[in-house]
Amino acid sequence: MAARTVVSIGQCRPDTAAITHFLKSNFDVEVVSTDLPEDSLAAIRSMDVHLVLINRKLDADYSDGLEILKTLKEDSELADIPVMLVSNFSDWQQIAVDAGATYGFGKAELQSPDTIERVRGVLGLA
Template identity: 45%
Template structure:
């Protein structure tokens, strides 16, 4: 049975790269969300095995870490695992402090450590 992933805040080329990466390594169904309101609605209605959040949401350039903090504070959201999509370790650490799992950057898609990290949630 396919795992469910919600991809939040990616631009079109990055969405295509992320979808290709995830589907080439895992049996996943991927939903997409561009902004906070849509993300919250999808999370209230559906359980996801993993939610990937861009550091800066492409549609409005809002802060992905702040979105993770907000979601984690809402009791009506079904529990999901969150990962930040960012190449910068300092932002990964900030996301972990906000309640996310340590994520990955766009330059790390072919890194075996990234696949291994994701197996815990999608394998």
């Protein structure tokens, strides 16, 4: 099976490195990192994406990651791509789920067995 593609949006550099390491050490994935909403949407439209990870607040401009989630879910060509919010706060995770995301994870939970299993399921590797 070919590697899955994950687009990670709006993480700071240290978090990008940590999330990329987490994904690559647990799954056969290619990780594409983007910084801003427009670049992120263009990247997602240009490739076969299996999962989108969105930071709650984008590091580059502090815009709201939930706006990207809403844009993805309103676009009929992109709405079926699984999206997870990267946030340590369960209340924000619930807001994202209510907007169409799959329950995500926080940076503090990267090596948690629950996080690994949740991501495995979303990538269709269960």
